[in-house]
Amino acid sequence: MGVPAAAAPQLFTPGLAVENQFAAQQQFPAQPDYLNAPQTAQPGFQQQMSAVTDQFGQMGLGAGQKPFALYTTNLLSSPPDPRELLLPPPEIRLPPNSCISPSPYANADPSYQRCTINSVPTTDGLLKKSKLPFGLVLTPYRSLKEGDAPVPLVTDTVIARCRRCRTYINPFVQFIDGGNRWRCTLCMMSNEVPQLFDWDQEKNQPADRWARAELNHSVVEFVAPAEYMVRPPQPLYYCFLIDVSHAAVSSGMVATACRTLLESLDRLSNEDNRTKIAIVCFDVALYFFSMTPDSTDATMLVVSDLDDVYLPKPNDLLVNLSEARASIEALLGRLGEMFQESHSVGSALGPALQAGYKLISSVGGKLVVLSSSLPSLGAGALKNREDPKILGTAKESSLLQPASSFYKTFAIDCSRAQVSVDMFLFSASYQDVATLACLPHYTSGQTYFYPAFNATKSEDAIKFAHEFSQVISMPIMVEAVMRVRATRGLRMASFHGNFFVRSTDLLAMPAVPQDQSYAIEIQIEDTITQPFVVFQTAILHSTCNGERRIRVITLALPTTTNLSEVYASADQVALATLLANKAVERSLSHKLEDARDAIVNKLVELLSTYKSSMTAAGSGASAQLAISENLKMLPVLCLGLLKNVGIRQSAQIPPDLRAYAQALLTSLPSQILVPYIYPTFYSLHNMPPECGTVGEHGLIMPPPLPPTSERLERHGLFLIEDGQTIFLWIGRDAVSQLVMDVFNLPSYDQLRGGKTTLPILDNPFSQRVNAIISKMREMRRGPYWPHLYVVKEDGEPPLRLWALSCLVQDRADMMPSYQQFISQLKDKVNGSSY
Incomplete structure (x- = not known):
């Protein structure tokens, strides 16, 4: 999981915390009284930092060959x-000379590809003995944030691949x-180096092969030659299907969608001016719109025969978006x-x-x-x-399975x-998200859910407009x-x-959105004799501007015969991501209770x-509950998963909300999934004075607290966030000055709870x-x-309870607190020892 740049000073220089705070107090203006509450020390982190300093050799290319210390x-x-969740995963310590490149990106x-274990057991027996799940977590098209290196592009169409197993050179x-x-x-096959591998075709002169991107970068993209195409790259076709029933129009959805689409036309992928667009509306009939390039008029054509759609x-x-722009805008x-x-x-x-x-399938x-x-x-x-x-009963999982085979069959036709x-x-009422989410699931799309949407609430309109605009304008990889x-x-x-498995291991994705994650479980079939193993993900696709490309992501991991090294190299974030995917699958094939039991077991x-x-x-009873240091957050991540709306034990969760949560659990990349199951919790009223200001690495965020109500104070202001929703919790004894500084209201009693947009006021704290x-x-x-x-x-009990x-470390409903959960685990571990 990437470390937010803003957090870097706190993460990697904890020894300087006191010094920094003193320096910060020299630089920043005097703080209001409510900011001067004492800081709560957080134990257990500093002792880790000596280990972290070793981890900057993250790629471990030939360096530091000492075995993993457990x-x-x-x-x-x-x-x-x-x-600890912001730390990098355990370092990858490859044997000397494993890599032909000194590049740190090798x-x-x-954030692109991570494994649940960074030292791979050489035998299936050793893997089974460890009880660790073995799998990869992939986000092949993660978005690039400011400061991220772009993926190198190899444009000369010289692609070296193994003749036998078709692996790309790396x-x-x-x-x-x-x-x-x-x-x-x-596969250890010996292959010829292509003739043009050492030749610069642009300058028509010899080139340095050691400078080639594919020998220095683990993530690389190739422009594909003609033999990688079944047909020439196609233009991009968008068809918008808009519900215009009474509920859709009266909620303001139709007006918001049309306005957002109108404002986003320039952001749709259309660099080659070949993009086409269709708009079809529906209620009890279908409404098509005929648009012509030389007119601003659109003719509506109504089809009421729903049995034989034509x-x-x-x-x-x-x-064509460019040619009929005036007509599309007018419509x-x-x-x-x-x-x-x-x-x-x-x-x-x-x-x-x-x-x-029918409109776009050709x-x-x-x-x-x-x-x-x-x-x-x-x-x-x-x-x-x-x-x-x-x-809340054993039959509940039936509501999370598709109610009609139409959607899966249709999705496979689409794929x-x-x-x-x-x-x-x-929908404001039941919509059967579980069935409708089948379509994105098998066609590599995404589901977005806005229960009880009402555009008269500006927050609802802004959220939908932002997400809709982002989705339709993001670069997509097609075919x-x-x-x-x-x-x-x-x-x-x-x-x-979200994909369709076309053959045993070929995943078909009609369009790959950015920041969508996939998890793959791995089996060890034969004893591995190599000193390290390599995983290579290859995605053949067309860019939205009509270029056929191959993205290749290579990950090398050392092998080991030592069980302690397997444990010391385990990546708790990747493990939690894989377990979330497995839990959702189990809840659909069995029962929700089985999914929860499987996590605990x-x-x-x-x-x-x-x-x-x-x-x-050994096998005797113990007063301790031991785990390796690098896995100490796995139990609390699992507890967060057990309490997530997607699989939590409850008779109060509407099936639509549960189905949507499951769609998120199986598609979010680790960086967003972790806060979704283990929310971020900040104290704002007494945060250090530099938090919320811009530092050397961007905005400085407050130090995160464990998500437990033990940290809530009656006079305080707290922020809780899970990537989908942000809560600003204010205690009943909050001083009037804090309420005035943040909400521009004279007192706590004047403040209304609920969905809101915070005013930006003329004071530093706001x-x-x-x-x-x-x-x-x-x-x-x-x-x-969010x-x-x-x-x-x-305030209102439902909002407070939500x-x-x-705060997943607290006791809630029938679910234990973190301390109770750990005690239960200890009893089970000791019980299974006799």
Whole structure:
């Protein structure tokens, strides 16, 4: 998980904390009284920092060959410290001369590809003994933030691949035979170096092969030659399917969507001026719009036959964005008014999808669906199956499975035709998110959910407009297929994420959005005899401006026969990400209770094995609960996962909210998934004076606190955030000056709780709080725009309970606190020892 630049000074120079604070007090103006509360010390972090200084050799290329030291910690006496989740994963210590490049970018950055274990066991027996899940977590197209290095592009179409296993040349190959051949890292085959590998085609002169990007970078993109194309790169086609029923129009969804799309036309990918766009509206009928390049008029054509959907006109329904711009703008400008008087309450979503498919399936592209109610007419019609009586029971998981086979079958047809579907869902009542999310799931799209959307609340309109605009304007990779290869003896066993598995290991993705994550479980089939193994992910795709490319991501990891090295190299963030994906899958194939049990059982297995193999207690009962230092946050991440809306035990969670949470758990990259299951918690009223101001590495964020209500103070102001929602919690004894400085209100009693936009006031504290909230929204990868809620300590119970449910170290409902959870684990570990 990437460390926010702003946090770097606090993370890596804790010894200077007192000095920095003193210096900061010299630089910053005097603080209001409510900022001078004493800082709470956070134990357990400083002792780690000596280990962290070693980790700057993160890529470990030939350096530091000492074996991993295993540090054991007692979970009963070392409380979780959220700052540990900002540390890099355990370093990758490759044997000397594994890599032919001295480049620091030669091994995969964890934000692109990370493994649950950074020292791979040589045998399946050793892996099974460790009880650690073995898998990869991939985000092949992560967005680039300011300061991120761009992915190098190889433009000469000279692509060296192994003749046998088709691996791409990378920094871990060996050159042999005087540099004329190279040995594949995966299957050891000897291959010829292409003739033009050492030639600069632009300058028509010899080139230095050691400067080639693919020998120095783990993440590289190749411009593909003609043989990588089944057909020439196609233009980009967008078809927007907009619900215009009474619910959609009266909520303001239609007007907001049209305005946002109108303002985003310049941001749609259209560099080659080939992009085409169609707009189809639906309620109890389908409404097509015929647009012509030389006019500002659009003719509406109504199709009311929903059983046999047809296109009412062979052309002018899907139009060139550049040529018909005036007509598209005029239509979007008045679309909201056209259906203003609509009183229809049905939704022909299935027939609308069929119509959109007919429009763009010859080429492929994006179906962007905006729907405000349960589909009720034609193919794919659904019934309300929400039944409060089965919530919280064994039958609840049936509500999380698709109710109709139409959507999965349709999605597979879409995948075959290179059509990807994004769903934006807005219903105030049951909408069957579980069934509708099938479409994005199998077509590598994404689901967005806005329950009870109402555009008269400016916060609702801003959130949807921001996310909708981001999604339709992000660069997308179309007609993609992904394959992960690994050193002989390793096999990709199962795949999690939004795609369709076309053959045993080929993942079909009609369009790959940025910041979407995938998890792959790995099996060890044969004893590995190599000193290190290599995983290589290759994605063949077309860019949105019509260029065929291959993105290649290579990760090399050392092998080991030593169980302590396996434990010392485990990556707790990657493990939590893989467990979240496995839990969702299990809740759908079995029951929600089985998913929760599987998480707890995995932890008990892991802790029991660690105790018997790695501690003096052996198989006897122990007063401690031991785990390696680098895994000490795994139990609290698992507890957060058990308490997440996606799988938590409760009879109060509507199935739509649960299904949406599961869609997030299986698609968010680790950097956003971790706060989603283990929310970030800050104290604002007494944060250090430099927090919220710009430092050398950007905005300085407050130090995170463990998410527990023990840290809440009655006079305080706190911020709780899970990547999807931000809560500003204010204690009932907050002084009037704090309320005035932040909310511009004379007292706590005047303050209203609920969804809000914070004013930016003319005082330093208001500006710092606003800067922290802005930074929080900006630093998470993905298009999400979290709502901000003000929560009063004695305010509305549902809102208070929602905010407190993010404090996952507390006891809630039937779920234990962190201390109780650890005690239960200890009892189970000791119980299984007799």
